[in-house]
Amino acid sequence: MSPDLWSLYSLMLKSRLFEEASAKLWQEGLISGEMHLGTGEEAIIAGVVSHLKDGDAMALDHRGTAAMLMRGIEPVSLLREFLGYTDGLCCGMGGHMHLFSKEHLVASSGIVGSEGPTVAGFALAAQMLRPETIAVAFFGDGAMNQGMLMESMNLASVWKLPVLFVCKNDGWGITTKSEDASGGDFNDRARGFGIPAVEVDGLDVSKVWEVSGSAIENIRAGQGPTFLHAKCVHFEGHFLGFQPIRVVRNPLKEMPKIAVPLTKSFLRIGGASLGERIAGMKSVMSSVITALRDPRRDTNNDPITRVRAILQSDPIRLKELEDQLEKDINNILRKVLGKVQP
Amino acid sequence: MSPDLWSLYSLMLKSRLFEEASAKLWQEGLISGEMHLGTGEEAIIAGVVSHLKDGDAMALDHRGTAAMLMRGIEPVSLLREFLGYTDGLCCGMGGHMHLFSKEHLVASSGIVGSEGPTVAGFALAAQMLRPETIAVAFFGDGAMNQGMLMESMNLASVWKLPVLFVCKNDGWGITTKSEDASGGDFNDRARGFGIPAVEVDGLDVSKVWEVSGSAIENIRAGQGPTFLHAKCVHFEGHFLGFQPIRVVRNPLKEMPKIAVPLTKSFLRIGGASLGERIAGMKSVMSSVITALRDPRRDTNNDPITRVRAILQSDPIRLKELEDQLEKDINNILRKVLGKVQP
Amino acid sequence: MKTMSFIQAADDALAQAMAENPNIIVFGEDIPLLRRDLLVRFGQKRVRGTPISESAFLGAGVAAAMAGLRPVVEMYMVDFLGVCMDALLNHASKIEAFSGGKWTTPVVVRAPCGGGYGDGGQHEQSLWGMLAHIPGLTVIVPSTPADAGGLMLAALKHNGPVIILEHKLLSKTWLEILGSGARETVQFDIPDDGTKGEVPQKWDPIHIGEAALRREGRDVTIVSLGVSVHRALDAAKKLEAEGISVGVLDLRTVSPLDKKTICKEVKKTGRLLVVDEDYETFGLSGELSAVVLEAGITCKYARVCTQTTIPYNRKLEDQVLPNVERICASVRQLMK
Amino acid sequence: MKTMSFIQAADDALAQAMAENPNIIVFGEDIPLLRRDLLVRFGQKRVRGTPISESAFLGAGVAAAMAGLRPVVEMYMVDFLGVCMDALLNHASKIEAFSGGKWTTPVVVRAPCGGGYGDGGQHEQSLWGMLAHIPGLTVIVPSTPADAGGLMLAALKHNGPVIILEHKLLSKTWLEILGSGARETVQFDIPDDGTKGEVPQKWDPIHIGEAALRREGRDVTIVSLGVSVHRALDAAKKLEAEGISVGVLDLRTVSPLDKKTICKEVKKTGRLLVVDEDYETFGLSGELSAVVLEAGITCKYARVCTQTTIPYNRKLEDQVLPNVERICASVRQLMK
Numbered sequence A, B: 001m002s003p004d005l006w007s008l009y010s011l012m013l014k015s016r017l018f019e020e021a022s023a024k025l026w027q028e029g030l031i032s033g034e035m036h037l038g039t040g041e042e043a044i045i046a047g048v049v050s051h052l053k054d055g056d057a058m059a060l061d062h063r064g065t066a067a068m069l070m071r072g073i074e075p076v077s078l079l080r081e082f083l084g085y086t087d088g089l090c091c092g093m094g095g096h097m098h099l100f101s102k103e104h105l106v107a108s109s110g111i112v113g114s115e116g117p118t119v120a121g122f123a124l125a126a127q128m129l130r131p132e133t134i135a136v137a138f139f140g141d142g143a144m145n146q147g148m149l150m151e152s153m154n155l156a157s158v159w160k161l162p163v164l165f166v167c168k169n170d171g172w173g174i175t176t177k178s179e180d181a182s183g184g185d186f187n188d189r190a191r192g193f194g195i196p197a198v199e200v201d202g203l204d205v206s207k208v209w210e211v212s213g214s215a216i217e218n219i220r221a222g223q224g225p226t227f228l229h230a231k232c233v234h235f236e237g238h239f240l241g242f243q244p245i246r247v248v249r250n251p252l253k254e255m256p257k258i259a260v261p262l263t264k265s266f267l268r269i270g271g272a273s274l275g276e277r278i279a280g281m282k283s284v285m286s287s288v289i290t291a292l293r294d295p296r297r298d299t300n301n302d303p304i305t306r307v308r309a310i311l312q313s314d315p316i317r318l319k320e321l322e323d324q325l326e327k328d329i330n331n332i333l334r335k336v337l338g339k340v341q342p
Numbered sequence C, D: 001m002k003t004m005s006f007i008q009a010a011d012d013a014l015a016q017a018m019a020e021n022p023n024i025i026v027f028g029e030d031i032p033l034l035r036r037d038l039l040v041r042f043g044q045k046r047v048r049g050t051p052i053s054e055s056a057f058l059g060a061g062v063a064a065a066m067a068g069l070r071p072v073v074e075m076y077m078v079d080f081l082g083v084c085m086d087a088l089l090n091h092a093s094k095i096e097a098f099s100g101g102k103w104t105t106p107v108v109v110r111a112p113c114g115g116g117y118g119d120g121g122q123h124e125q126s127l128w129g130m131l132a133h134i135p136g137l138t139v140i141v142p143s144t145p146a147d148a149g150g151l152m153l154a155a156l157k158h159n160g161p162v163i164i165l166e167h168k169l170l171s172k173t174w175l176e177i178l179g180s181g182a183r184e185t186v187q188f189d190i191p192d193d194g195t196k197g198e199v200p201q202k203w204d205p206i207h208i209g210e211a212a213l214r215r216e217g218r219d220v221t222i223v224s225l226g227v228s229v230h231r232a233l234d235a236a237k238k239l240e241a242e243g244i245s246v247g248v249l250d251l252r253t254v255s256p257l258d259k260k261t262i263c264k265e266v267k268k269t270g271r272l273l274v275v276d277e278d279y280e281t282f283g284l285s286g287e288l289s290a291v292v293l294e295a296g297i298t299c300k301y302a303r304v305c306t307q308t309t310i311p312y313n314r315k316l317e318d319q320v321l322p323n324v325e326r327i328c329a330s331v332r333q334l335m336k
């Protein structure tokens, strides 16, 4: 079987437009708190979620919007939840880090790694109550070091639970590089729990679709969990207003705020040797420079551009689809903002 | 270098005699609570601990007596601690699951897996304050599934901490078989964190000594942690008075206590199908039968017998050593029981 | 009438519920052995052993409850909740609120608690005060076989997370496993009325949040729970001989508290003594004083609780845990 | 006189201590970025980033303290202690007791806490009541820059585990990171006196366990801490216009409590109002009522706390957290 690129693209673009619209509302101060976008990881979500069926469950982390949307949760109620409205998906009680839909068996959490226990519990219920249904967890590379996620991989392995563990590896946990925080190799870790591991290019939605399709088939057949490892890039960095991204976008404004106290502290009497100070200064500077060279600036890393390039062979259909999606999003926005909060 | 079998044997036998003496006191009701012996794992402890030097630290679990003793902690104060005396090692406040010696940098805990964070902290202090010193953690196969231990292996890996992680795998976590609780392979797990793994026969003290010797050398040289995996058998089962062992030792007395309520429940109306009940009954019975066939009954699994067989080539020296150790233990007992608790 | 031991009663009520509701499953470490009687009746799928991975399996219990099962998750001891508190603090207790009331987490967590048998400070805690601090959790501490069964059934019918703490001194099984199984040389101060008692022919749920007045008293009201109820009753008998009339109210449920009954009883006597095996500060004993003060009741107040880490030494341990002597002394002080 | 922001003050005191004591190290997630000013002065060995493995690195902090270092362990938020409570509950707080007083665990745990910026119920908790329930922990909640620095220094000199909870509304850094950094379209109810204030030229430790009377009052004594102190002061000003004289006592340390000062102040007014952003039940507000009752003080009592999981919706959130209106209403009620 080969993927239907049109529907995958449609899912991805809709999610992108929806999240960009949300970002604007956040910027305008209508959405409070931390807001983590999934822009850049749409290929992973779309590739996996399009295999899900009724009765399948999902455990999401702090970056759950794309998966909720692609799973078919009503966009208006989702966005009204972001706005904190009492008729939002969770009556304004959860917000964008705590999105829940009982109907779709989807739960999110702001606690890194808790997708592990949650997906294990969903899968246990699937195993006992709904034969051939499965549970999927989406989480990041940072979560791989949280004990409860590792425990859950082991539990899923010994109980042969129908789980797809999806690690969306963007190489970062906030400002910490994955390689500075994680020893060894994630695929080896999964195998160390007796779980087969598959790695796939997370920017290529066809590949994700194929690989996760066959993994999910095995899982439905009762063969126990699989670990899917997919690399991607988050365009907005960790969350909206992320400092390193701000530095990238407006170095003249942001750098002095960082550099002045840094230099003062560097020069203060008492503390490490000059050599160590210089090494420390270099390391701070190199994170800034890394940020400037950030892969997030490179549109080649955009999974949507990639799949679009293929679909351009049919420009008329493409335009139609894109126009339609834009209209849809505008409609959603109108509905969302039109109604005043009760 | 080859090991000094005489001193290793002496360490092991002293520990065995000491623990057997403690077991008697426990049996007499002089020691309260749960008491976990290390009888059967002496080769692992002796092989590792004899490489330790001043400034090295240890993190122990609920089965810490042997390691404390072999590390040189005063036996009288140790045993007086078991008895809860206020002049015991911890003034009677800790007991045999919570043994601490600041002087020797040794800490124990009754929380399975907490040796991980503890050894990481000890090793961090070693790295920063005491060059070339190391920290060792002893824990069981069951602890391998506790998140904080896994997290700590990763932390030790990325911080290149001087840690030797020693997994004493007796195949059991209380009454749960290791293979029912652990997916994959422990060595692979360690490697998945970027930690080299070495497996060794935990009944063979020479091998343990050799393997841990070269591992510790690497660790002292700043090459980061190593995982040492050694299988062994615990003669008394999980702790003193362990039910499966009681069944083995006195089936006529213990079986009815188990079988009568079991059969009653098996026969009650409402519940699983007959087939499932029979399967359940079989599984319970098979754990009992496993217990009857328990490797713990087989003295071939005794690391002390093994090394003793080699030393028998010099029977006079052997007798002298054994007489001396027996005398030592009797002296300890006299000192311990002679003094009345203040 | 039928009599049962404390754990028999809890397990029997659980079995009754399991026979009625096929979605009830039980899991935890060593459960195939510890609940073998349930295993042979309900099968290996519904009675499961777990790895020593409390965060994973407690969190899985919460999620399984959300997805249609009715899990009873067993902890080896309440002390070990330290490694997996997140599942209760940030998930079980909050998801109903987060989902706007649309999704509940009806999980039952069962954990042995309490001291008095010399296991040391990491294995003898009570911690109900800590758990009850979290809005959204129901916390139950039974003191008799009848309550252990009736409240178990109520927990299994409650549409939210419930934690049942079972005191080890009330359970022969635990004591035999943990300290006395192979020897007859140790003795613990076991309250007979708590370990064995009358139970109904068929279990009915006991209303959650209802305290039980175990003894009427005119001079002092002791509010207590778990094993301490029995200590309080013993003390009350002793004090009767001195002419002091002491009432004993057994909370049974820590959260929610039966404020009405508490206030009624304290108002009668004007003297409140809290006897609580949990840590003294920032817990149940404080909350009870707030409850009466909020109700505008003026009373004399004292508490007999555990003030420090529990010592291993048996004598020190008995002094640190609430005991009859400390209770009597406190009552006498209140009478001054 | 010198002025500093809240976090500047805490970091400045920390830097002063680090310059004096080479054994002080700082670690936690993203610390190389969050404490970059310390990093360039004290080097990469002493200012470290960790994996998202709270159990491992908090437990490691406890053990490192035992082995001679003086670790400051940073949690991203106090809410995340749920995944690693064991390190505090069963280790940091107990090892001094277990070792017969021979071995201490002088670790400082630093965690942002508190709500008021719309991050939802898993990221805005206070939890000091839960932490203070554990014997052996010292829990500090500063409300001004001067206290943030002085108490940080005291924590670093204390021979036992100390937890310092820093309210996010008092920290420009946190608010800019978490919600307002890239936009000027949001506004939070930030107490100016808490976010910026006078600090000494050189830091001296502030005695742990000493409350500070922020305002004298004759009619009602408000006992509070953290951001709520500022809410209470605002309320007191408002009530003054109504002719009600309200005193405000800032606890600064939750455990140990400054019982003497609390009792002295409450005795003066005969009315105690606890204003506490932590959960209402089984926590600080209850403990304070027990403290006054134990001292035999008769008083009217009320509390303004957080009663439920904190809602995401900003309006609901502001109603659930203690605010000036609720405080005023409660004071008026007490005056009836």
Ligand SMILES: Cc1ncc(C[n+]2csc(CCOP(=O)(O)OP(=O)(O)O)c2C)c(N)n1
Residues within 6 Å of the ligand: A062, A063, A110, A111, A112, A113, A139, A140, A141, A142, A143, A144, A170, A172, A173, A174, A238, D029, D052, D054, D076, D080, D083
């Ligand atoms: C237990 C816990 N620790 C720390 C945090 C703070 N935190 C939120 S997101 C995050 C980084 C997560 O990184 P990753 O899992 O790679 O996901 P990504 O954000 O990169 O998608 C951290 C540390 C948290 N929410 N929960």
Ligand SMILES: Cc1ncc(C[n+]2csc(CCOP(=O)(O)OP(=O)(O)O)c2C)c(N)n1
Residues within 6 Å of the ligand: B062, B063, B110, B111, B112, B113, B139, B140, B141, B142, B143, B144, B170, B172, B173, B174, B238, C029, C052, C054, C076, C080, C083
């Ligand atoms: C966190 C935690 N969970 C559960 C327990 C109860 N418990 C004590 S020892 C033990 C089994 C440990 O097995 P293993 O690590 O293999 O060590 P062994 O006893 O076999 O030497 C368990 C489950 C505990 N002490 N701590």
Ligand SMILES: [Mg+2]
Residues within 6 Å of the ligand: A140, A141, A142, A168, A169, A170, A171, A172, A173, A174
């Ligand atoms: Mg990431």
Ligand SMILES: [Mg+2]
Residues within 6 Å of the ligand: B140, B141, B142, B168, B169, B170, B171, B172, B173, B174
């Ligand atoms: Mg084992």
